[in-house]
Amino acid sequence: MNFFFIFQSKITPLQSPIFWEGSEVQEKPNEMTVTPAVRITDQKVIVKDRTILTGVPDNVISTSGSSSGPVEGIFLGAEFDEERSRPVVSLGTLRDVRFMACFRFKLWWMAQKMGDKGRDIPLETQFLLVETKDGSYIESDDEDESNQVIYAVFLPLIEGPFRACLQGNNQDELELCLESGCDDINGKSFGHSLFVSAGTDPYSTVFEAIRAVKMHLKTFRQRHEKKLPGIVDYFGWCTWDAFYQEVTQEGFEAGLASLTVGGTPPRFVIIGDGWQSVGVDPQKESTQKTEEDKEENTNKPVPRLTGIKENEKFQKKDDPNVGIRNIVSIAKEKYGLKYVWHAITGYWGGVRPGVKEMEEYESLMKYPNVSKGVVENEPLWKSDPMKVQGLGLVNPRNVYKFFNDLHSYLASQGVDGVKVDVQCILETLGGGLGGRVEITRQYHQALDASVAQNFPDNGCIACMSHNTDALASDDFYPRDPISHTIHIAAVAYNSVFLGEFMQPDWDMFHSDHPAGEYHGSARAISGGPIYPPHNVALPVTLKVLEYDIFTVTPIKTLAPDFSLAPDFSFAPLGLINMFNAGGAIEGLTYQVRSGAQVENGLAHGEGAEARGDDVVGKVHMEVKGCGTFGAYSSTRPRKCRVESEDVEFGYDSGMGLVTFKLDHMPEESKRVHNIEIELG
Structure with missing residues (x-):
């Protein structure tokens, strides 16, 4: 269960843009003109006199990235002949470059892909960094930019009820895809769906681009402007891989004791999935399963939330009314901070309709409508139990009350923060509710307000949230040997983009795993929290000659x-x-x-x-x-x-x-x- 820090002022659809560094001044006899650093000329997208895209269609339009003064970047959009809920437009042909694309290979997660032409750009690309092949790396530090390597950044944005992403086609064209997530919400005119910027330093170019988009969207802040939760500086423990959904109060206490005896007492603890009150829908009369059903496991019941409070596993046996406060008190007295897990919709299957204790939230069954690009990248969504059996969605009008009731109860029990999972599912549930952008905005505004009200240290971790409707890796898979290098590469490249507006979390890992040293070294340079999910039965003591101790003494x-x-x-x-x-x-x-x-x-x-x-x-x-x-x-x-x-x-x-x-x-x-x- 990987997750990432998202902080107050979180974010509506961030889809970040890019800003840029300088313009070129050309002097001619008796006149001086200012040439934009990024511009469309003769059906070409030109950045600092390097051509990036050719054959730009006439219906692609550009708008200055600055309301006054030299133009530092441009917004791109398009005019269409008719209104659609998912219009797609070519931005021109992309060849003879090198690029890195961050794209969603799953509904929840991004990874990176490199290439040198348009057809290499995957569906659901949310960040594109293009490097020109012409230019000298040796001269890249010089003030003269005429022979330097140039980097162009493409950032798809949110425009009105539409969310944009990039993709390539077989003709090497770079395409802009816009989606509302609702068949009733259509559009044909877009002016600020993509921001393009350029510079000679990729890191500063990305930083300035994000800053420019922040000023345009006015819906988020950059990472250096946000408050980091205290847990980012401490060693912690998460119960997920130790117990999965079978976590109990006894197991929780045993895990804390095991880590302490091993000399590594955690300073924060996350109780993962398994503490909430959940249940499945009443079963209808059993029907004959087809072989396809058996293989795809679509009939496995999806649990739904049935109450705000903890289940009986976390209630004090001699006084059930004490609830989760009992174990929280034990954890806080000995170890400090403590978080608990919940899905942004309450639970994996949402909030179960018809449950008396939950009637005030007015949850209704909704069935995910997964984006075409996501399904192409992750075909298993066609038969996912959540898609087949649906999800109990809290009425957006009541979602703040739902979050506040849940969070205020947890805060009253001594909990310091929450890990909010399954966030990308919101984009699939916008039909009839204003579309994917609107429902995401409503839920995140409510979540932010509740976290601010109940967890003053900004105690919120965002998980399964790699869409730009909300927002540095897939999960850590201990049993998949080939996943580890892929995992570290993905979080490193994702962080180039995500790190500008959030604190990337590189996920939990097992220190005694064959790849544990590799993962541990990566976490040490990540800047994020470190929290292994060890089972209480696993050793946490390093053997002789398997470690070094370095003593650092301040002078x-x-x-x-x-x-x-x-x-x-x-x-x-x-x-x-x-x-x-x-x-x-x-x-x-x-x-x-x-x-x-x-x-x-x-x-x-x-x-x-x-x-x-x-x-x-x-x-x-x-x-x-x-x-x-x-x-x-x-x-x-x-x-x-x-x-x-x-x-x-x-x-x-x-x-x-x-x-x-x-x-x-x-x-x-x-x-x-x-x-x-x-x-x-």
Whole structure:
């Protein structure tokens, strides 16, 4: 169950656009003209004097990306002869380039594809980065752009009730496809369905493009403008792969205990699918199943939500009214933050109609109408149980009340946030409700408002949400050996696009998996949260010689502003001949001439002044064990003392390394050596 952070001000259809870096000024005798960086001329799309598309049809129209001043990018659209709910137009022929496309290979998820011509562009492309083949990489850092490699970014957008995407055809044409998701919502005139921008640096070009589209759509903010939930900085645990839907209170507690005993206590916990009250529809009289039904599993009942509160597995046995608060209290007292899972429609099958406790939400059965492009990429949707059996959709007029009732109950039980899954299903349910864009907007506005009301730390994780109607990878599949390289490549390339307006989450992973080191290294550079879903029975202890420990010690500069004196820097290393050198240091205090005291690097209170006119500061340490103690000092220390007794020490001026011997273990009553080093 992969997921991604989406933050307050989330997003209606982001379909992001692109902005751009500069225009070219051409001077002729007695006149000066400003040439747009991106323009359509002679049926060609030209970016910084490089032709990207040829044979642009006459019904394709362009609009300046700037209301005043030099034109930095253009919006593209088209005029059609008649109104349609899914119009498609060619934007011209794409050849002799290199590109990366991020496209939806499933309803829920994006992946990347590379190519060099129009026919290589897949259906449901939501982000296209094109690189010109002409130009020199060597000169790409020069100010002269005449011979640089140029990058053009194509971002399909939301326009009115229509959502756009890109695709190629067999004639190498790049096509713009617009969909309303409702047969009754048609259009024939579009002016701002695609934003095109260009530059010599792909990263800054994407950033500026997203910024330009933000200013145009006014429906989202960029990542640097949003509040990150606290869990992004902590190690966590998710129950999904450990228990799947069979999670229980006992299993949950055992999992937390197992991680803690293994030395890796989680700072946040996500209770996945399995805690809610759900049920299947009353079964009709059984009918004879066809072989096709058996193979496609379309008759497997789809569970639906039957109540706001938890199921009996998470109720306190001697007092059921306590509910999920019992396990939340245990988790928070020991481990801190805690999230729970739910689908954006309540559950996989939605909210079950006809249930007395849920009548006020007025859910009705809806049957997904999956986009043609998605079905082409993911043919199994033709027989998916959710499509065949339908989904109980909460009336959009009541969806804020539904979210608020659910979230306020969870917040009252001590829950800090939610993981909201199955988000892309909304685009398939817009028929008769204003279309895919409108229903997505209504649900996300309600979700944002409820999260803001009930989880002030912006505690919301968005999952299965890789459409541009809402919004960095498919799931982690532990049993599929070929999926791991594909997974990491997909999230890395997706993040070039998604990372501009959200914090990509590269999904959970198993640290003891054969590909665990590969996945762990990727998570370390991702910037997102890290949370393995280990089963309580799986080992979490690394064996001897299967790991390294790196000790990083901050260097303090002794100065009157409590940062230690301009020419004096110090950092303790520990017992340097030991495997875990820094683990020997139990306590650390700095004293400076000003009288302020710095403990563990933090200045506070009134400390005793260092004695002696030449003493700039003292470092006090509590060290366990015995062996060779080492520290870094920018100058030779005046004295080193152990238990108030001066000891001989060595000093390497080239390395700044101070060393001395701790010949014996501390006295049993003290447990640690008290060490003092004078600097001056």
